Amino acid sequence: MENEGPRYLKDRKGYFPKDQRQRTRKRSREMEASVSSDLKKQRNRPGKMAYFDEVLKYGGMRFEELREFHKKGGKIVGTLCVMVPLELVNAAGARSVRMCSGYYEPVHPANELLGDAGLCPMVKSTLGRKMVSSDPLIDLIDLVAGPATCDGKMKLAEILEDWVPVVMMNIPRVKVGETSSDLWVKEIVHLKDRLEELTGHPVRKKALKEELSQWNEANQYWSEIQKLRRSERPPISGRDAMLVVQASQFDDIRRWNRKVKELIEELQRMRTKGIFAGEEGAARILLAGSPMIYPNFKIPSIIEGSGGTIVTDELCSGYRLMSDPVLVDGLSKKEIYQAIAERYFFPCSCPCFSPNDERVRRLKEVIKAFGIEGVVFHTLRGCHLNNLEATKIELALREISVPMVRIESEYDEGDIEQVRTRIEAFVEMIKARREYHRNPILEDVQ
Amino acid sequence: MITAGVDLGSTYVKAVVVKDQERVGYGVAPTGHDHDVTSKKVLGSALLMAGIEFGEVDHIVSTGYGRRVTTLARSSISEISANARGVQWLGSELGIRTIIDIGGQDTKVIALDDDLQMINFAMNDKCAAGTGRFLEVLARVLEVPLDKMGPVSMRSRDPVDITTTCLVFAKSEVANLVFDGHRKEDIIMGIHKAVARRLVGMAKKVGVRDVVFFDGGPAMNIGMVHAMERELGRKMYVPEMPQIVTATGAAILAAEELQKKGK
Ligand code: SF4
Ligand code: SF4
Numbered sequence: 001m002e003n004e005g006p007r008y009l010k011d012r013k014g015y016f017p018k019d020q021r022q023r024t025r026k027r028s029r030e031m032e033a034s035v036s037s038d039l040k041k042q043r044n045r046p047g048k049m050a051y052f053d054e055v056l057k058y059g060g061m062r063f064e065e066l067r068e069f070h071k072k073g074g075k076i077v078g079t080l081c082v083m084v085p086l087e088l089v090n091a092a093g094a095r096s097v098r099m100c101s102g103y104y105e106p107v108h109p110a111n112e113l114l115g116d117a118g119l120c121p122m123v124k125s126t127l128g129r130k131m132v133s134s135d136p137l138i139d140l141i142d143l144v145a146g147p148a149t150c151d152g153k154m155k156l157a158e159i160l161e162d163w164v165p166v167v168m169m170n171i172p173r174v175k176v177g178e179t180s181s182d183l184w185v186k187e188i189v190h191l192k193d194r195l196e197e198l199t200g201h202p203v204r205k206k207a208l209k210e211e212l213s214q215w216n217e218a219n220q221y222w223s224e225i226q227k228l229r230r231s232e233r234p235p236i237s238g239r240d241a242m243l244v245v246q247a248s249q250f251d252d253i254r255r256w257n258r259k260v261k262e263l264i265e266e267l268q269r270m271r272t273k274g275i276f277a278g279e280e281g282a283a284r285i286l287l288a289g290s291p292m293i294y295p296n297f298k299i300p301s302i303i304e305g306s307g308g309t310i311v312t313d314e315l316c317s318g319y320r321l322m323s324d325p326v327l328v329d330g331l332s333k334k335e336i337y338q339a340i341a342e343r344y345f346f347p348c349s350c351p352c353f354s355p356n357d358e359r360v361r362r363l364k365e366v367i368k369a370f371g372i373e374g375v376v377f378h379t380l381r382g383c384h385l386n387n388l389e390a391t392k393i394e395l396a397l398r399e400i401s402v403p404m405v406r407i408e409s410e411y412d413e414g415d416i417e418q419v420r421t422r423i424e425a426f427v428e429m430i431k432a433r434r435e436y437h438r439n440p441i442l443e444d445v446q
Numbered sequence: 447m448i449t450a451g452v453d454l455g456s457t458y459v460k461a462v463v464v465k466d467q468e469r470v471g472y473g474v475a476p477t478g479h480d481h482d483v484t485s486k487k488v489l490g491s492a493l494l495m496a497g498i499e500f501g502e503v504d505h506i507v508s509t510g511y512g513r514r515v516t517t518l519a520r521s522s523i524s525e526i527s528a529n530a531r532g533v534q535w536l537g538s539e540l541g542i543r544t545i546i547d548i549g550g551q552d553t554k555v556i557a558l559d560d561d562l563q564m565i566n567f568a569m570n571d572k573c574a575a576g577t578g579r580f581l582e583v584l585a586r587v588l589e590v591p592l593d594k595m596g597p598v599s600m601r602s603r604d605p606v607d608i609t610t611t612c613l614v615f616a617k618s619e620v621a622n623l624v625f626d627g628h629r630k631e632d633i634i635m636g637i638h639k640a641v642a643r644r645l646v647g648m649a650k651k652v653g654v655r656d657v658v659f660f661d662g663g664p665a666m667n668i669g670m671v672h673a674m675e676r677e678l679g680r681k682m683y684v685p686e687m688p689q690i691v692t693a694t695g696a697a698i699l700a701a702e703e704l705q706k707k708g709k
Contacts, residue, residue: 403565403566421526424524425524425567428523428526429563429564432564433563433565
């Protein structure tokens with residue numbers, strides 16, 4: 001059905017004054033700068049991290065490149081979820097950028113238009129970012145790809161249509177075998193059609209296979225990093241690992257691969273020297289729950305500043321971005337699309353799916369493999385799905401005697417002290433337990 | 447060895463002095479505007495009671511909501527760990543497995559294992575429901591002194607039902623109940639029950655095991671204890687001075703820190 005003009009904001013002119021845009025831009029820039037400077041202060045930080053700082057910097061080098069690309073007629077596609085296959089976007093000759101926002105300030109314009117509406121702050125911030133164009137990158141986006149996962153994401157995609165063209169993708173939320181994956185294959189092919197329309201550039205098999213191999217390579221590098229993180233003294237902090245993996249969502253994947261390779265070499269050298277990113281005796285934490293998009297690193301910063309070290313995560317803004325390669329077991333185009341659909345659907349343990357027992361199973365496995373001493377389960381206020389699953393997960397973890405603390409947070413800094421008290425107590429609890437229970441035993445990796 | 451623990455709560459500051467594992471002095475005062483000044487004053491009175499000079503104190507650990515703002519202490523610990531440590535100090539003979547601590551703004555439930563080590567805990571969120579503040583504000587609405595709330599409520603025969611947990615709404619609900627001619631004791635018992643329901647709900651999520659230990663200022667309120675026990679369906683253990691368990695834990699931890707360093 002054709003879109004009959006704006007539905008959520010009919011008369012846009014002057015609704016968000018210029019002042020507001022400037023304020024939002026200024027605060028966003030300042031927020032990013034301050035988070036980045038905190039990251040740079042981490043102890044034993046690998047020098048090679050500097051590159052990834054730059055990729056994610058507000059108005060940084062990557063933005064300049066993308067602006068150049070756009071100026072020359074290149075097309076940029078914003079993605080709203082980890083389930084959008086970036087291989088496809090790039091094979092169509094467009095560039096992909098993750099659109100979900102971790103900036104705090106843009107929540108306000110969205111609140112003004114919609115009221116609180118019980119939405120999670122990530123959805124509100126993403127929307128506000130576009131409404132007042134709170135950073136220059138957002139206005140380069142020509143098309144948005146948004147899977148209709150949770151209610152918030154679905155309506156976010158719909159509301160964004162008032163500002164920018166959107167491909168809504170119908171993700172099957174009841175995850176049972178073939179009927180659901182068939183639908184998803186169709187949605188992926190539909191996305192391909194829309195991308196071709198946008199760029200005027202057909203997706204050729206050769207280009208697609210080339211992209212797939214690049215992303216599969218990236219997956220491999222990520223698993224190298226994960227291997228290093230499994231060791232008794234991980235040479236990279238949880239925040240830096242998240243930064244690296246999130247940079248892949250904006251960067252040229254070929255260059256990202258090169259840079260990650262260099263980083264891994266540095267980390268390996270650090271590891272042989274016994275250099276540890278955490279503080280001595282740090283509690284080994286797994287971070288779970290709602291996504292945390294840079295620069296919203298509030299929770300991980302508190303954890304790593306309170307005697308914990310994040311050894312791994314189960315976030316769609318973390319490990320999920322780079323796990324599971326696309327396994328093509330045929331030569332036809334159809335088989336390739338099938339393989340892409342499967343990779344982006346079955347292993348995804350987003351709480352928007354049911355059944356989602358896979359999540360608990362995987363979590364338990366990871367806890368064992370990484371010698372996890374405690375789980376911090378974070379939900380963004382308004383993220384009902386993660387909030388609900390937290391109850392189930394807490395009980396499952398109790399069965400295997402792994403402690404879990406639940407933290408709920410907003411996009412602002414008002415709750416930092418409250419969160420800190422809980423995290424400090426949690427870390428103290430884990431450390432006190434060590435004297436009474438044996439530490440989880442790490443199998444030697446490598 | 448002489449150590450001290452200072453618990454900087456949102457409404458009261460508490461200090462405890464410990465000498466060779468014995469509690470020899472304590473002090474309590476309303477927090478006021480300046481955490482730092484109050485904490486020094488309170489520690490001063492605890493030292494006075496113990497007959498100990500400030501210079502004789504070997505180590506001080508702070509805890510509680512304001513633990514980072516005091517210049518007294520060289521290290522700090524979360525009030526959750528300090529509370530658990532205070533209970534451990536009281537002794538394993540008591541058989542405590544669950545701690546319910548009701549503070550001015552934060553309420554905590556802590557689960558202990560058979561070694562009295564923490565295995566789980568929960569804390570209320572931003573909201574005032576189920577905290578000391580809820581009682582304090584409603585006492586003011588009713589014009590009953592806070593320390594009389596307990597004794598007055600015990601006269602209640604027919605407690606009212608406070609349906610809202612939000613403090614803002616509860617204020618007007620209570621004002622209406624007064625207006626409708628309900629007895630104060632019935633309203634107060636209703637308030638205690640509302641707080642108890644909230645706390646017990648939180649405790650159940652953490653897991654309740656006997657013996658349940660109840661501390662924090664409002665544990666001195668007999669009506670509150672009564673309401674909690676009914677809601678829980680079991681007896682609780684209320685220590686002699688429920689306000690200073692956490693500060694005691696901090697003082698004990700201070701001694702341990704010194705010992706570890708000495709090793
Ligand atoms: S939480 Fe689910 S819907 Fe949201 S970005 Fe992650 S995978 Fe996508
Ligand atoms: S964080 Fe939760 S509520 Fe927000 S978009 Fe993701 S799944 Fe939806």
